[in-house]
Amino acid sequence: xxxxxxxxxxxxxxxxxxxxxxxLFGLLALWQIINPHxxxxxxxxxxxxxxxxxxxxxGRLLTALSATLTTFILAIVxxxxxxxxxxxxxxxxxxxxxxxxxxLEFCRGLPPPxxxxxxxxxxxxxxxxxLVIVVLVAVWPILLNTASSTAGLSDxxxxxxxTMRLGxxxxxxxxxxxxxxxxxxxxVRGAIPLAIIITLLVEMLTSLPGIGSLIVISQRQFHSAEVxxxxxxxxxxxxxxxxxxxxxxxxLLSRFPPRASYMQGN
Amino acid sequence: MRRESFNLPGAVTxxxxxxxxxxxxxxxxVSFDYLPAPSxxxxxxxxxxxxxxxxxxxxxxxxxxLIGWVxxxxxxxxxxxxxGLSGFxxxxxxxxxxxxxxxxxxxxxxxxxxxxxxxxxxxxxxxVYASIWPMFINTMGGIANVxxxxxxxxxxxxxxxxxxxxxxxxxxxxxAILVGARLCLGTTLVLAIIAExxxxxxxxxxxxxxxxxxxxxxQMFAYVLFIGVLAIALNACLLLVARRLLPVYGREAMSxx
Numbered sequence: 094x095x096x097x098x099x100x101x102x103x104x105x106x107x108x109x110x111x112x113x114x115x116x117l118f119g120l121l122a123l124w125q126i127i128n129p130h131x132x133x134x135x136x137x138x139x140x141x142x143x144x145x146x147x148x149x150x151x152g153r154l155l156t157a158l159s160a161t162l163t164t165f166i167l168a169i170v171x172x173x174x175x176x177x178x179x180x181x182x183x184x185x186x187x188x189x190x191x192x193x194x195x196x197l198e199f200c201r202g203l204p205p206p207x208x209x210x211x212x213x214x215x216x217x218x219x220x221x222x223x224l225v226i227v228v229l230v231a232v233w234p235i236l237l238n239t240a241s242s243t244a245g246l247s248d249x250x251x252x253x254x255x256t257m258r259l260g261x262x263x264x265x266x267x268x269x270x271x272x273x274x275x276x277x278x279x280x281v282r283g284a285i286p287l288a289i290i291i292t293l294l295v296e297m298l299t300s301l302p303g304i305g306s307l308i309v310i311s312q313r314q315f316h317s318a319e320v321x322x323x324x325x326x327x328x329x330x331x332x333x334x335x336x337x338x339x340x341x342x343x344x345l346l347s348r349f350p351p352r353a354s355y356m357q358g359n
Numbered sequence: 360m361r362r363e364s365f366n367l368p369g370a371v372t373x374x375x376x377x378x379x380x381x382x383x384x385x386x387x388x389v390s391f392d393y394l395p396a397p398s399x400x401x402x403x404x405x406x407x408x409x410x411x412x413x414x415x416x417x418x419x420x421x422x423x424x425l426i427g428w429v430x431x432x433x434x435x436x437x438x439x440x441x442x443g444l445s446g447f448x449x450x451x452x453x454x455x456x457x458x459x460x461x462x463x464x465x466x467x468x469x470x471x472x473x474x475x476x477x478x479x480x481x482x483x484x485x486x487v488y489a490s491i492w493p494m495f496i497n498t499m500g501g502i503a504n505v506x507x508x509x510x511x512x513x514x515x516x517x518x519x520x521x522x523x524x525x526x527x528x529x530x531x532x533x534x535a536i537l538v539g540a541r542l543c544l545g546t547t548l549v550l551a552i553i554a555e556x557x558x559x560x561x562x563x564x565x566x567x568x569x570x571x572x573x574x575x576x577x578q579m580f581a582y583v584l585f586i587g588v589l590a591i592a593l594n595a596c597l598l599l600v601a602r603r604l605l606p607v608y609g610r611e612a613m614s615x616x
Binding site for chain 2: 209289
């Protein structure tokens with residue numbers, strides 16, 4: 094079997110053969126050949142590139158890209174911190190779980206896009222609006238997954254900490270947190286696509302600077318080549334973020350492997 | 360999972376949260392300009408129910424969710440079966456799909472707007488693109504992981520490929536497919552609301568945005584909370600159906616993923 098750093102191994106898992114990309118490239122080439130000068134609706138891929146180059150030239154692309162990525166990364170970091178900490182606290186206390194349960198379930202059930210207008214209404218069109226909304230959306234999957242895994246911590250492991258006379262802090266650091274890592278990562282995996290979508294949605298709705306507002310402006314001006322070009326950019330962002338997460342997840346899971354017995358216990 | 364008895368502390372906290380919200384707004388303790396009190400939201404809710412706006416919007420959204428969900432389940436399911444069964448398809452086509460999968464569906468909205476203007480088609484394109492994936496991945500996984508013993512059974516019984524698909528493979532992959540269908544419904548709902556906010560000026564998503572633009576906070580909150588209840592109700596319906604369909608596997612397959 095292939096050995097190597099955990100992040101490389103994680104990236105390799107489940108990657109289908111690369112020749113499977115041929116149909117996609119084939120289609121794009123066909124598009125280019127059939128339609129070299131471009132209808133206004135289906136500009137050929139070469140025109141997408143020209144459109145993007147135009148946006149890049151006056152610096153709008155880079156500004157938008159950095160605005161979007163900054164929001165996304167900060168939001169995920171905040172959501173991980175807040176969701177992870179609150180998840181641990183709520184998961185550790187049975188009373189808190191019972192009391193907050195229905196409220197949390199409702200917040201989880203609320204479709205994320207409706208949080209955007211609520212945020213706009215309460216905060217107004219300010220720069221921090223984007224960040225606050227995306228954190229609010231991304232925090233739920235992380236919080237709930239961490240809480241339910243912490244709550245399901247096997248009694249056996251709790252007894253281990255008693256036997257070894259670990260203090261509260263040591264129990265948390267050596268037993269509770271490591272066993273919650275896999276579920277926490279499942280939460281982050283769910284939060285990432287949501288955070289990307291909502292970042293773009295906020296930008297589209299509020300015209301705050303970012304890729305989302307750039308793509309809507311291009312669409313309103315019927316610059317279709319730019320719209321397709323930006324679609325590719327968004328796709329690349331999604332692809333890169335996904336790869337980065339898989340690599341980080343691989344490293345963390347090799348240090349804190351999921352154990353079935355942690356979950357079953359009870 | 361064991362059914363819990365009535366969760367009294369939970370209900371009390373829920374009601375207390377609403378009461379605190381009401382008090383905070385009435386006493387002016389919070390300084391948001393546009394935060395309405397729960398009682399005002401309830402009044403606005405009665406208003407939109409009476410005027411029929413809520414009903415029309417809900418009907419539109421539910422209809423597009425249903426169409427989008429069925430389409431996405433069909434496309435995703437068929438693709439999943441094909442890719443689950445055929446190693447050829449996986450080797451020569453899967454990578455193309457895997458590149459398209461992480462593409463955030465919302466980025467398709469401007470393209471769809473360009474092609475189809477403000478219409479139901481725009482809404483559906485975005486919804487279906489996003490919701491194919493959970494169905495596709497789960498069906499493919501479910502079919503590909505059917506135990507080889509079961510393939511032997513179809514061989515022994517001399518089932519035709521179609522028979523073996525209908526009688527052996529699909530039932531065996533059933534739980535995974537149902538999980539896919541359930542995730543798919545959630546995605547469809549989220550994307551329907553997004554598409555209505557930006558791409559198709561009808562339905563609940565549009566109602567929320569237009570209440571926002573008209574600065575009618577009470578109405579907006581009434582819609583937002585209603586959407587939350589609707590989402591939870593839809594999910595609950597699907598759980599119920601799944602338990603009926605697959606009494607044995609259902610519970611396991613439907614517990615939280």
